[in-house]
Amino acid sequence: MNPQDQPGPDPGSGGGIGLSNRLANPNRARMLVVEDDPRSRKLLEGYLLGEGYQVRCAPDGPEALELVARQVPDVVLLDVMMPQMTGHEVCAALKAHPRTRSCQVMLVTALDSLPSKVEGLDTGADDYVTKPVRREEFLAKVRALLRARRLLVDLEDARAELAARNDELQLKKALAQSLVHDLKNPLAAILGNLELLEMRSGSDLLHLVQRSKRGADRMLQMILNLLDVERLEEGRLQPEQKRLNATTLVQGAVKDAEASAGQRDVTLVAEADGAVKALGDVALLRRVVDNLISNAVRHSPMGGEVRVAARMRAEGVEIAVVDSGPGVPAAYRENIFDKYRQIDARNSNETANRGLGLTFCRLAIEAHGGTIWVDDGPDGGACFHCVLAAAEPEGDEERTAEPVLAGHFEGGG
Ligand SMILES: Nc1ncnc2c1ncn2[C@@H]1O[C@H](COP(=O)(O)OP(=O)(O)OP(=O)(O)O)[C@@H](O)[C@H]1O
Ligand SMILES: [Mg+2]
Structure with missing residues (x-):
C-alpha cells in the first residue's frame, strides 16, 4: 500500500504537539528497518532495541509502505538493494507525501560508490551509512535524525498554528468590516434628521444640533476611510x-x-x-x-x-x-x-x-x-x-458642491 492511500494520520503518529512530546522521549521514538537480508535486519533491529527504541521491520519496500500507512515511523533505515522496490524508490515515495515527508530516512548501502550516495541524497534521503555498519556511528546518526525530525515536527506545528490563527484573523477582519459597513446606514438616517432639525431649530437649540451634526460627519468620515482603505488596497474600488x-x-x-x-x-x-x-x-x-x-x-x-x-x-x-x-x-x-x-x-x-x-x-x-x-x-x-490628470473643458461636469454622501448609502436607514 502507498502512504498516499491512507485517509489521514493514525492516532498519535501524525503531526501535533503530541508528536513533538513523544519524540522528546527516546523510548517512544519509532524506527522502521527495511532490509531483505534477515541477518542484517536482525543486526540493525538489535542495535536499535538496545537503545530502547520501538522497532518494526519489513523485508521489502511494499511491506514497508504498508506498515508506514498504518503508523508513521520517525526514522526509516532503508536498505538500497532490495527486490521489487529499491531503497531509493521507497524513499522517494515517503518524501513525496505530506504525511510522511518529515520521516527521517537513512539509507543503509553496501555500495560505497559516490554516484549511489548522490542518487540516494537526491531522492530525499537524510543520511546514509555503509555496510558493514559500525554500531556507534549508526546510533549517533539515528540520534541526529531524531533531532532533525523533532525540529521539522515543531516547524510544521508552528506553521499549522499560524495558518489556523490567520484563518481566525481573516474571519475577525471580515466581521469587523461588515460591522463598520452596517454603521453607515443608521448614521445616514441620523445625519438626515440632524439636517432637518438644523433647518427648523430655534437659535437656542441650533448650536446643539450643529455640534451633533459635526460629530456625525466626523464619524462618517472615519467609517468611510476605514472601509475604502480596505477596498482600495484590495483593488475592489475603482475610481x-x-x-x-x-x-x-x-x-x-x-x-x-x-x-x-x-x-x-x-x-x-x-x-x-x-x-x-x-x-x-x-x-x-x-x-x-x-x-x-x-x-x-x-x-x-x-x-x-x-x-x-x-x-x-x-x-x-x-x-x-x-x-x-x-x-x-x-x-x-x-x-x-x-x-x-x-x-x-x-x-x-x-x-x-x-x-x-x-x-x-x-x-x-x-x-x-x-x-x-x-x-x-x-x-x-x-x-x-x-x-x-487634466480634462478638456467640454460637456456637463459632475455636480461637485455636495457629493460626499453620493453612492455611499443603500436603502433606508
Ligand atoms: N496638516 C498637517 N500638519 C501637521 N501634521 C499633519 C497634518 N496632516 C497630517 N499630519 C500628521 O500626519 C498624521 C496622519 O494623518 P492622518 O490624516 O492619516 O491621520 P489622523 O488625522 O491622525 O487620523 P484620521 O485622519 O484617521 O482621523 C497625523 O496624525 C499628523 O501627525
Ligand atoms: Mg486625518
Whole structure:
C-alpha cells in the first residue's frame, strides 16, 4: 500500500504537539528497518532495541509502505538493494507525501560508490551509512535524525498554528468590516434628521444640533476611510474617470468645512483660478479634500488660516491645501501616509484620530494615477499637493458642491 492511500494520520503518529512530546522521549521514538537480508535486519533491529527504541521491520519496500500507512515511523533505515522496490524508490515515495515527508530516512548501502550516495541524497534521503555498519556511528546518526525530525515536527506545528490563527484573523477582519459597513446606514438616517432639525431649530437649540451634526460627519468620515482603505488596497474600488470641475469641488469642500473650522476660529479660503477641469471620481476626490482640510484645520492654531486651491499645472490639475500649523518635519513626509502612522500618537487618544485619513488620500489619488505629497507652505505650515490628470473643458461636469454622501448609502436607514 502507498502512504498516499491512507485517509489521514493514525492516532498519535501524525503531526501535533503530541508528536513533538513523544519524540522528546527516546523510548517512544519509532524506527522502521527495511532490509531483505534477515541477518542484517536482525543486526540493525538489535542495535536499535538496545537503545530502547520501538522497532518494526519489513523485508521489502511494499511491506514497508504498508506498515508506514498504518503508523508513521520517525526514522526509516532503508536498505538500497532490495527486490521489487529499491531503497531509493521507497524513499522517494515517503518524501513525496505530506504525511510522511518529515520521516527521517537513512539509507543503509553496501555500495560505497559516490554516484549511489548522490542518487540516494537526491531522492530525499537524510543520511546514509555503509555496510558493514559500525554500531556507534549508526546510533549517533539515528540520534541526529531524531533531532532533525523533532525540529521539522515543531516547524510544521508552528506553521499549522499560524495558518489556523490567520484563518481566525481573516474571519475577525471580515466581521469587523461588515460591522463598520452596517454603521453607515443608521448614521445616514441620523445625519438626515440632524439636517432637518438644523433647518427648523430655534437659535437656542441650533448650536446643539450643529455640534451633533459635526460629530456625525466626523464619524462618517472615519467609517468611510476605514472601509475604502480596505477596498482600495484590495483593488475592489475603482475610481470613475469622469470630467469634473476641481474649482467647484474645492469651493464645496471649503463651504462645508466652515462650521467646524469656525469652532477653532480658523479661516478657510478657497482660491479659485477659473474653472479647472480634471478627470476623476468626484465623490472620492471630495473626500480626499475633506480629509486634507480636516487635518489642516486641526493642526492650525486658533485664529489660523487654511487655503485650498485648484489650479492648472504643466503636470495636470493640482489641488493644494496649505495650513498655518507647525508643518510636517522632513523625516515624516513619506511615512505619514502609512496606515495608522501619526507624528505624535498621543494626539490620537485625545481626538479619536487614528491615522487612516492620509492613507485613504494616497490610495485614492494613486488609484486615479495621480500623486500626492507634502512639503512646506510659504509661511512654514504644511502644504499637501494632489496632482491629477487634466480634462478638456467640454460637456456637463459632475455636480461637485455636495457629493460626499453620493453612492455611499443603500436603502433606508
Ligand atoms: N496638516 C498637517 N500638519 C501637521 N501634521 C499633519 C497634518 N496632516 C497630517 N499630519 C500628521 O500626519 C498624521 C496622519 O494623518 P492622518 O490624516 O492619516 O491621520 P489622523 O488625522 O491622525 O487620523 P484620521 O485622519 O484617521 O482621523 C497625523 O496624525 C499628523 O501627525
Ligand atoms: Mg486625518
